[in-house]
Amino acid sequence: MLVKINTSFCKGCDICIEFCPTDVFEQSGTLNRKGYYVPVVARVEDCTGCRLCDLLCPELAIVITEEQGNGDVVADVDNDD
Amino acid sequence: MTEPRHRLMGYVREEIMPHRFCAGCGCGTVLNVFVNAVDELAMDPTRMVCVSGIGCSAWIPSPYFRSDTLHTTHGRPIAYATGVKIMRPDLNVVVIAGDGDIAGIGGNHLIHAARRNIDLSVLMVNNMIYGMTGGQVAPTTPLGVKTSTTPHRNIEPPFKVAEVVAAAGASYVARWTTYHVFQLKKAMQRAMTKKGFSFIEIVSQCPENYGRRIGLKTGAELLRKIKEQSVRVKKAQEMSEEELQHKIVVGELCDLDRPEFVTQLHEVTKEQVESFSLENAS
Ligand SMILES: Cc1ncc(C[n+]2csc(CCOP(=O)(O)OP(=O)(O)O)c2C)c(N)n1
Ligand code: SF4
Ligand code: SF4
Numbered sequence: 001m002l003v004k005i006n007t008s009f010c011k012g013c014d015i016c017i018e019f020c021p022t023d024v025f026e027q028s029g030t031l032n033r034k035g036y037y038v039p040v041v042a043r044v045e046d047c048t049g050c051r052l053c054d055l056l057c058p059e060l061a062i063v064i065t066e067e068q069g070n071g072d073v074v075a076d077v078d079n080d081d
Numbered sequence: 082m083t084e085p086r087h088r089l090m091g092y093v094r095e096e097i098m099p100h101r102f103c104a105g106c107g108c109g110t111v112l113n114v115f116v117n118a119v120d121e122l123a124m125d126p127t128r129m130v131c132v133s134g135i136g137c138s139a140w141i142p143s144p145y146f147r148s149d150t151l152h153t154t155h156g157r158p159i160a161y162a163t164g165v166k167i168m169r170p171d172l173n174v175v176v177i178a179g180d181g182d183i184a185g186i187g188g189n190h191l192i193h194a195a196r197r198n199i200d201l202s203v204l205m206v207n208n209m210i211y212g213m214t215g216g217q218v219a220p221t222t223p224l225g226v227k228t229s230t231t232p233h234r235n236i237e238p239p240f241k242v243a244e245v246v247a248a249a250g251a252s253y254v255a256r257w258t259t260y261h262v263f264q265l266k267k268a269m270q271r272a273m274t275k276k277g278f279s280f281i282e283i284v285s286q287c288p289e290n291y292g293r294r295i296g297l298k299t300g301a302e303l304l305r306k307i308k309e310q311s312v313r314v315k316k317a318q319e320m321s322e323e324e325l326q327h328k329i330v331v332g333e334l335c336d337l338d339r340p341e342f343v344t345q346l347h348e349v350t351k352e353q354v355e356s357f358s359l360e361n362a363s
Pocket of ligand 2: 005009010011012013014015016017038039056057058059060061062
């Protein structure tokens with residue numbers, strides 16, 4: 001799994017940090033352009049791909065993609081409309 | 082650095098993103114779950130009309146969802162949606178608005194649309210407060226909460242909106258929260274494909290005008306509380322009124338088939354037109 005955060009959309013609400021079942025996210029202390037503290041993906045190897053954070057994020061700021069062996073991103077799961 | 086793009090951005094008016102909801106507001110989560118529900122159903126947004134009223138929650142479809150939208154007056158989205166559905170029964174008509182809008186000022190429209198079983202899907206975002214106007218008491222505010230219009234404590238018992246709608250005659254009724262995103266997505270899909278009046282009460286967090294007033298500083302804290310307060314319908318049946326006092330009962334309340342209003346209205350109209358035709362007149 002590859003987990004990325006759109007840091008210009010993120011408003012630093014920490015919902016992903018609070019609810020990720022495997023504790024993938026962490027506070028970073030980094031401010032984005034709008035002055036919000038954005039989280040970091042600290043333990044991507046623990047991501048099970050459950051997509052809870054993806055659906056909970058109020059900003060549609062979390063992008064999860066599946067990786068294949070060589071590390072290439074295979075697909076933006078489902079839809080590319 | 083280019084930012085990663087969400088796979089469902091095509092359903093959203095990307096040119097005005099990020100949206101205007103406060104940090105941690107449940108309205109954003111409802112938008113997120115809604116686009117996921119629509120995408121999985123392979124529903125064509127050009128065959129949908131989303132109708133909203135006035136309030137923060139009303140902004141979820143309008144302007145953010147990329148379908149035709151009607152942003153109407155406070156309390157009246159169900160009335161406008163009824164008109165749309167009668168004239169264009171081929172379109173999927175979805176109402177998204179707040180608890181103040183749908184159950185407060187628009188309460189009568191809600192009850193009667195459910196009674197008539199009009200083929201609409203109503204998603205009521207219940208943040209337990211009037212968010213947009215600065216935190217006045219809503220008909221859904223829990224007892225004891227201090228709001229800007231109940232500065233000492235709220236003495237009005239909250240409406241159990243989903244139960245009221247089920248009792249009034251709706252075909253499908255469920256209550257979920259912005260924590261129960263997978264269940265909520267399924268419920269939205271059921272609502273949008275079910276014939277008849279479908280209603281989902283979505284208990285949501287308004288950190289700015291509700292959370293702060295009950296001593297919770299962030300959306301995440303308020304969402305945690307909402308999660309902890311949630312009890313499944315089945316379990317709730319074994320609990321006393323007292324035990325349920327500060328609980329949120331989540332799950333499906335009804336899913337049944339009843340005659341639908343718009344279909345019958347068009348049948349009656351057709352019968353009348355036929356009875357007045359020239360052939361019958363001679
Ligand atoms: C007829 C009318 N009465 C009152 C208002 C003022 N007003 C705007 S939004 C709102 C309530 C918002 O609460 P809700 O519908 O629950 O939406 P929220 O902002 O909480 O999402 C009120 C009273 C109005 N715009 N029109
Ligand atoms: S849930 Fe979304 S908006 Fe909130 S901190 Fe995480 S990435 Fe940012
Ligand atoms: S006031 Fe409340 S409901 Fe409105 S955008 Fe802010 S957090 Fe959301």
